[in-house]
Amino acid sequence: MASSKGLNRNMLIAYGAMGLLGLFFLFPIAIMVIGSFKSDAVVISDQTSLSAFDPRPFEASDNYRAAADTGNYFKSLRVSVIVSGVIVVGGLIVNSLCGYALARLRFRGQRVLLSIVIALVIIPFEAIAVPLLLMMSEIEWTNTIRAQFLPFIAQPLYIFLFYSFFRGLPSELEEAAMIDGAGPYRTFWSVLFPLAKPAYASAAILSFLYSWGQFLWPVMITRTEDVRPLPIGLTFFRGQPPIQWADLMAFATMMVLPVIIVFVIFQRQFVQGVATSGLKG
Amino acid sequence: MQPATVDSSASDSRSPGNRSRARAGLAFSSPAVVLLTLFMVVPFGLAAVLSFTNRKLLSPLPTRWVGFDNYTDVLGDSGFWGALQNNLVFSAIVVPLQTGLALLLAVLVNQKLKGSVFFRTVYFVPITFSLSAASIIWLVLLNPSGMINTVMEVVTFGAFAPDWLNDPSYTMAAVIIVSLWASVGFQMVILLAALQDVPKTLYEAAAVDGASAWKRFRNVTVPGIRHQLFFVATITMILSFRLFDQVWIMPPRPGGPLDATNTIMVELVDTGFQRGQIGKGSSIAVLFFLIVLFLTIFQRKFEPAD
Numbered sequence: 001m002a003s004s005k006g007l008n009r010n011m012l013i014a015y016g017a018m019g020l021l022g023l024f025f026l027f028p029i030a031i032m033v034i035g036s037f038k039s040d041a042v043v044i045s046d047q048t049s050l051s052a053f054d055p056r057p058f059e060a061s062d063n064y065r066a067a068a069d070t071g072n073y074f075k076s077l078r079v080s081v082i083v084s085g086v087i088v089v090g091g092l093i094v095n096s097l098c099g100y101a102l103a104r105l106r107f108r109g110q111r112v113l114l115s116i117v118i119a120l121v122i123i124p125f126e127a128i129a130v131p132l133l134l135m136m137s138e139i140e141w142t143n144t145i146r147a148q149f150l151p152f153i154a155q156p157l158y159i160f161l162f163y164s165f166f167r168g169l170p171s172e173l174e175e176a177a178m179i180d181g182a183g184p185y186r187t188f189w190s191v192l193f194p195l196a197k198p199a200y201a202s203a204a205i206l207s208f209l210y211s212w213g214q215f216l217w218p219v220m221i222t223r224t225e226d227v228r229p230l231p232i233g234l235t236f237f238r239g240q241p242p243i244q245w246a247d248l249m250a251f252a253t254m255m256v257l258p259v260i261i262v263f264v265i266f267q268r269q270f271v272q273g274v275a276t277s278g279l280k281g
Numbered sequence: 282m283q284p285a286t287v288d289s290s291a292s293d294s295r296s297p298g299n300r301s302r303a304r305a306g307l308a309f310s311s312p313a314v315v316l317l318t319l320f321m322v323v324p325f326g327l328a329a330v331l332s333f334t335n336r337k338l339l340s341p342l343p344t345r346w347v348g349f350d351n352y353t354d355v356l357g358d359s360g361f362w363g364a365l366q367n368n369l370v371f372s373a374i375v376v377p378l379q380t381g382l383a384l385l386l387a388v389l390v391n392q393k394l395k396g397s398v399f400f401r402t403v404y405f406v407p408i409t410f411s412l413s414a415a416s417i418i419w420l421v422l423l424n425p426s427g428m429i430n431t432v433m434e435v436v437t438f439g440a441f442a443p444d445w446l447n448d449p450s451y452t453m454a455a456v457i458i459v460s461l462w463a464s465v466g467f468q469m470v471i472l473l474a475a476l477q478d479v480p481k482t483l484y485e486a487a488a489v490d491g492a493s494a495w496k497r498f499r500n501v502t503v504p505g506i507r508h509q510l511f512f513v514a515t516i517t518m519i520l521s522f523r524l525f526d527q528v529w530i531m532p533p534r535p536g537g538p539l540d541a542t543n544t545i546m547v548e549l550v551d552t553g554f555q556r557g558q559i560g561k562g563s564s565i566a567v568l569f570f571l572i573v574l575f576l577t578i579f580q581r582k583f584e585p586a587d
Contacts, residue, residue, distance in 0.1 A: 014389060015396075021400075031421055032418045044424050047426060047431060095313060101309035123325055126549065126569060127328065128321060130559055130563050133554060184309075215413055215525065216525050219554070220550060230411070252414045256411075270405070275474035
C-alpha cells in the first residue's frame with residue numbers, strides 16, 4: 001500500500017470522479033422532479049442559470065392535474081399495470097414450470113424442446129413484430145390490452161434461466177420427497193419452489209423492467225387512449241401542442257416514481273437480478 | 282417435437298412414478314410450448330414466408346408471390362443502407378464508450394470507499410426509467426438553451442452550443458448521450474459482480490511484487506473479468522441494432538432530421554406498420570434477424586476461453 005498521503009490523494013481523485021459522474025446521472029432526475037413543480041413557462045428558460053433548481057413559480061397542482069386530465073395518466077397507468085402484471089406473474093408461472101420440467105422431469109420430446117428453447121433465445125421480438133401485427137389484425141385483436149401481454153408471457157430466456165437454476169440444485173432433495181410419496185406437483189410446490197426464490201426475483205425484475213418500458217410493439221398495436229400504456233401515453237401527451245414541459249415532467253415523474261420506490265426497497269434483488277443475467281439496454 | 286429424436290430416458294418410463302413424472306413434464310411444459318408456438322414460432326415462420334409476398338395490412342388486392350422483389354427493393358433502397366449505417370455508427374461509438382464507462386463506474390464503486398453504495402445506487406437508478414421517459418427528460422436538458430449547452434458554453438467559452446435535435450450533425454450524439462445515461466448501469470452491475478469474483482490473493486501477490494495501480498488493473502483486473510467484458514461489449518452491440526425508442530421520440534420527426542437518426546427499426550415500423558407493407562416489412566425483419574444471428578454466432582465463437 002502507498003503512503004497515507006498518496007492514499008488520501010487517490011481517495012480525493014476517486015471521490016471527485018464519482019461525484020462528477022454522479023451529477024451526470026442525477027441532474028436529469030432533479031430537472032424532471034423540479035420541473036414538474038414549476039410553471040410551464042419557465043422550465044426551459046430557467047435552464048441557463050441555477051434557477052433550474054428552483055421549483056418556483058410553484059404550480060405543481062396545475063401540472064399534475066394536467067398530466068392526469070389532459071395526459072390521461074391514470075388510463076395509461078391502468079393499461080401498464082395490467083400488461084406488466086400479467087406478463088410478470090403469468091411469465092413466472094409458465095416459464096418456471098417449463099424450466100423445471102426441462103431440468104428435472106423426463107418426458108417425450110424433452111431434449112428437442114430444450115434445444116428449441118435455446119435456439120429461440122436468439123430471436124429478438126422485433127424480428128417477429130410485423131407478422132405478429134398481421135396475425136393480430138386478422139383476428140381483430142389490434143388496439144386491445146391482451147395483444148400487449150399475450151405474446152410476452154412465455155420467454156425462452158427466462159425458461160432457460162429457470163432451467164439452469166433447477167439443474168444446479170442437488171437432486172437429493174427431490175428424491176427424498178419422492179420417496180416420502182410426494183408426486184411431481186407436491187415436490188415442486190413444497191421443495192423446489194421455495195428454494196428458487198432468487199431465480200423468481202431475477203426473472204420478475206427483468207421482465208417487469210422490460211414490459212414497463214415497452215415501446216415498439218404498443219406503437220404498432222395501439223390506437224386509442226384507453227389501451228395506451230404509459231410510454232405511449234407520454235409521447236401522445238407531448239404531441240399535443242403547445243408543448244407544456246412542466247406537465248410532461250409531471251407525467252414522467254408519476255411514471256418513474258413507483259418504479260424508483262420499488263427499486264429502492266428491493267435494491268439488492270435488482271442488482272443481483274441484473275448481474276445474473278444482464279440483458280437489455 | 283419429431284418422434285425420431287425421442288431420447289433414451291423417455292423409454293424407461295414404465296414404473297408408475299416415472300409415468301406420473303412424464304405426465305407432469307408434459308403438463309408443466311405445455312403452457313410455454315403453446316404460447317411460444319403461437320407467438321414466436323408461427324410469426325417467425327410467417328416473417329420468412331411473407332417476405333416473399335406482396336402482402337399488405339389492409340388491401341383489396343389478393344396476396345401473391347413476388348420472389349425476391351422485397352429484398353431487392355430493400356437492398357436497393359438508399360434509405361435502408363442509410364439506416365444500417367446509422368446503426369453501425371451508433372454501435373461503433375456506444376459499444377466502446379458504454380463498456381468503458383461501465384468499467385470505470387464499476388471500478389470506482391468497487392473500491393469500498395465510504396459512500397460507494399450510494400454512488401452505485403445513483404449510477405443504477407436510470408435503469409428504472411423507461412427509454413421514453415428518459416428521452417422526454419433529456420429533451421429539456423438538450424434544448425438549445427438547456428442545461429447541457431449552458432455547461433458547454435461555460436467550458437468552451439461559448440464556442441460550442443449546438444441545436445442538438447435540429448442539427449443533423451448532432452442528433453445522433455444526443456441519442457447516444459441518452460442511451461448511455463439510461464443503460465450503462467446495467468453493464469456496470471454485471472462488471473461489478475465480476476470484479477468482486479476476482480480472487481483477492483491475486484491483488485495481494487501483485488502488491489507484494491510492487492505492481493502499480495495501473496499495472497494491477499491491466500494485469501489482474503482486466504484478465505480477471507475478460508469474460509464479462511466480452512459479454513457486455515457483444516450484448517451491447519447486438520442490442521444497439523434494436524435502437525428505436527429514442528430515435529422515434531426525440532427528433533422533430535422519427536429518424537430525423539434528414540434521416541440522421543433513421544435506423545433499421547424505424548425502417549421496419551415505417552414500412553411494416555405505417556405503410557402497412559407487411560411483405561416488405563417482413564423482409565426487413567428477416568434481414569435484421571440475420572444481422573442479430575451473425576453477431577450472436579460471432580459472440581459464441583469468439584468468447585474468450587478459460
